[in-house]
Amino acid sequence: MDLSTNNPVIMPVVGARFSDFEELRKSIDDWILAEGLSYAVRRVEQRRLILQCRKPDICMFKLTAHPRAEYWQITSYTPHTCPTTTHQKWRVAASSKRLAVHHHGLVASLPNNIQG
Numbered sequence: 001m002d003l004s005t006n007n008p009v010i011m012p013v014v015g016a017r018f019s020d021f022e023e024l025r026k027s028i029d030d031w032i033l034a035e036g037l038s039y040a041v042r043r044v045e046q047r048r049l050i051l052q053c054r055k056p057d058i059c060m061f062k063l064t065a066h067p068r069a070e071y072w073q074i075t076s077y078t079p080h081t082c083p084t085t086t087h088q089k090w091r092v093a094a095s096s097k098r099l100a101v102h103h104h105g106l107v108a109s110l111p112n113n114i115q116g
């Protein structure tokens, strides 16, 4: 086990705070990549983010995050219980892009208080 204190990867500790959705998403991607894991987006909306395993029928993995007044916070986390083969051939970039697209959609749906 690597106990290096220099590891910048933020683990998905319940209660962890992120300044915004983008930082939350990036931190999750960094951690998932560092651990050699993968995830699927179950739900992403204005008030919550839910990730699950790509094989939810055989795996308990679940990570949820909710926006607070000034930050996003991880509110629950259950580790993967699936074989490591689940995570092969997974491209984080594709999922990130998908998340980002969803997020833009959320931004676009907010009240328009910026007049170009």
Ligand SMILES: [Zn+2]
Pocket (backbone or CB within 6 Å): 053, 054, 055, 059, 060, 061, 080, 081, 082, 086
């Ligand atoms: Zn899994």
